[in-house]
Amino acid sequence: MDGEAFSRRAAEMADFINRYLRDIKEYRVTPAVTPGYLHRLLPSEAPRRPESWESIMSDVEDTILPGMTHWQHPGFHAYFPAGNSYASILADMLSDGLGCIGFSWAASPAMTELETLMVDWLGRMMGLPKEMLPYTEGGNGGGVIQGSASECTLVCMLAARAKALNELKEIYPDEEDCVLLSKLVAYFSEEAHSSVEKAANIAFVKRRKLPTDAHYSCRGETLRKAVETDVEKGLVPFFVCATIGTTGVCACDDVEGLGRVCSERNLWLHVDGAYSGNALICPEFRYLLRGFQYVKSFNFNPNKWMMVNFDCSVMWVRDKHALTNALTVNPIYLQHDNEAHSIDYRNWTIPLSRRFRSLKLWFVIRMYGVEGLQQYIRSHVAMAKRFEALVRRDARFEILGDVVFGLVCFRLKGPNNLTESLLRRINQSGKAHMVPASLRGTFVIRFAVCHPDPTEEHVQQTWGVITSNAECVLFEREVVVEKLRRLFSKYKENRSRRPIRILGELKKNCIEPLGPHPKTCRR
Numbered sequence: 155m156d157g158e159a160f161s162r163r164a165a166e167m168a169d170f171i172n173r174y175l176r177d178i179k180e181y182r183v184t185p186a187v188t189p190g191y192l193h194r195l196l197p198s199e200a201p202r203r204p205e206s207w208e209s210i211m212s213d214v215e216d217t218i219l220p221g222m223t224h225w226q227h228p229g230f231h232a233y234f235p236a237g238n239s240y241a242s243i244l245a246d247m248l249s250d251g252l253g254c255i256g257f258s259w260a261a262s263p264a265m266t267e268l269e270t271l272m273v274d275w276l277g278r279m280m281g282l283p284k285e286m287l288p289y290t291e292g293g294n295g296g297g298v299i300q301g302s303a304s305e306c307t308l309v310c311m312l313a314a315r316a317k318a319l320n321e322l323k324e325i326y327p328d329e330e331d332c333v334l335l336s337k338l339v340a341y342f343s344e345e346a347h348s349s350v351e352k353a354a355n356i357a358f359v360k361r362r363k364l365p366t367d368a369h370y371s372c373r374g375e376t377l378r379k380a381v382e383t384d385v386e387k388g389l390v391p392f393f394v395c396a397t398i399g400t401t402g403v404c405a406c407d408d409v410e411g412l413g414r415v416c417s418e419r420n421l422w423l424h425v426d427g428a429y430s431g432n433a434l435i436c437p438e439f440r441y442l443l444r445g446f447q448y449v450k451s452f453n454f455n456p457n458k459w460m461m462v463n464f465d466c467s468v469m470w471v472r473d474k475h476a477l478t479n480a481l482t483v484n485p486i487y488l489q490h491d492n493e494a495h496s497i498d499y500r501n502w503t504i505p506l507s508r509r510f511r512s513l514k515l516w517f518v519i520r521m522y523g524v525e526g527l528q529q530y531i532r533s534h535v536a537m538a539k540r541f542e543a544l545v546r547r548d549a550r551f552e553i554l555g556d557v558v559f560g561l562v563c564f565r566l567k568g569p570n571n572l573t574e575s576l577l578r579r580i581n582q583s584g585k586a587h588m589v590p591a592s593l594r595g596t597f598v599i600r601f602a603v604c605h606p607d608p609t610e611e612h613v614q615q616t617w618g619v620i621t622s623n624a625e626c627v628l629f630e631r632e633v634v635v636e637k638l639r640r641l642f643s644k645y646k647e648n649r650s651r652r653p654i655r656i657l658g659e660l661k662k663n664c665i666e667p668l669g670p671h672p673k674t675c676r677r
């Protein structure tokens with residue numbers, strides 16, 4: 155393919171993407187395929203000779219699209235949104251076209267400097283403490299774009315670990331590293347994202363999962379008790395990960411309370427705001443910054459809720475040297491003359507090579523403006539509130555947790571298996587897609603507002619899919635319950651041993667064996 159052909163194909167590709175997004179509602183939101191479907195459709199060996207563009211694109215239509223879960227579909231309410239906008243797509247295209255790898259300042263000065271400027275812009279847009287921003291005079295703060303929130307949490311934990319080990323070595327200079335490492339304990343709530351536990355696995359440290367309060371929020375006092383218990387055992391608490399906007403139910407931990415304990419005990423407090431952190435660009439959410447004076451590092455994903463395509467996860471640290479101390483290795487082929495006066499982001503991340511990700515931020519922020527992005531966040535919150543109102547109006551359903559951002563956790567009243575059946579039916583319908591969460595053992599369905607331009611009509615349509623399937627689930631239950639009741643009465647009259655078993659079945663479904671109506675129960 156030469157440059158001229160590229161220009162033509164690029165224009166065709168833009169049309170293809172435009173049509174795809176325009177007609178996306180015609181697809182099933184989740185595909186009707188089984189594992190291995192693609193292997194059955196495509197050749198098992200790579201082509202020896204070049205193939206035509208047309209044949210590749212026709213395979214995209216015939217084999218790839220039928221196996222896609224369509225994240226930009228109006229019926230997609232699973233996980234969290236996958237940020238997407240034309241501004242971001244075009245910026246990524248430019249990044250690919252420039253084809254640079256920006257591991258150091260010298261490897262591409264514009265790449266490094268735009269990244270620093272974007273994390274500074276974002277930090278100001280969100281009202282973060284000045285000491286965390288890169289361009290604050292005399293500060294030690296800084297920010298970097300990582301590929302994912304998981305990496306942000308991991309590198310911050312590694313920085314905290316290096317710092318804690320250094321401090322321990324001063325006290326116990328003769329002790330082996332592995333002995334000191336075995337003392338370290340990290341803390342996070344039972345609602346924290348699985349990536350925090352994964353980070354603790356990789357960092358090879360002990361961890362405590364802390365219980366949460368009635369709002370699924372982890373409190374300072376809970377941390378204090380856990381830390382005291384561990385200190386009594388001779389262990390060394392070193393790291394706490396708080397969450398604003400947990401993945402399950404979008405709960406916010408008590409950052410201020412946790413922060414006070416961290417400050418008293420010299421613990422590194424990291425805040426994971428992968429999804430909800432985006433809301434900080436709206437002043438009405440700035441209350442979430444309470445306690446940030448104690449925060450050592452913070453991350454959020456513009457690729458979740460700021461119309462920036464994956465991958466783009468931004469993090470800040472109060473002390474950039476604590477981070478680079480943990481990650482710097484400096485072979486001669488990577489050194490350059492301006493090291494003292496520039497940032498080498500390879501020392502802030504696990505991979506060496508880095509994409510030009512800040513272009514996406516720059517394009518999106520400029521093409522929407524801060525006000526446009528605020529409007530986008532608010533439109534999602536408004537749709538979540540609409541959905542919440544629909545659920546609350548229907549006595550068969552209940553909501554768990556507070557609806558603050560773009561997520562609503564709901565369920566059918568009664569035993570978990572009703573909501574489990576409901577979710578299975580919804581996802582099989584191909585009209586809407588949601589995933590569950592388990593909140594202290596209670597099964598809920600997560601309704602996340604994901605479409606880039608969500609409308610009331612989308613919400614109504616999804617609610618229609620939910621209620622029609624709920625009617626089937628409840629009707630099926632009625633039939634089963636009737637049958638069980640009849641059997642129960644029959645065996646009881648004959649004094650058979652079987653009613654015990656049937657009684658068990660009824661109890662499991664929270665049904666009174668003889669009552670005229672199924673009685674709903676809590677959980």
Ligand SMILES: *Cc1c(COP(=O)(O)O)cnc(C)c1O
Pocket residue numbers: 234301302303304305347349397399400401426427428429455467
């Ligand atoms: C989505 C999410 C993550 C994981 O994000 P990645 O960027 O995929 O690693 C971590 N924490 C929270 C709270 C999340 O919602």
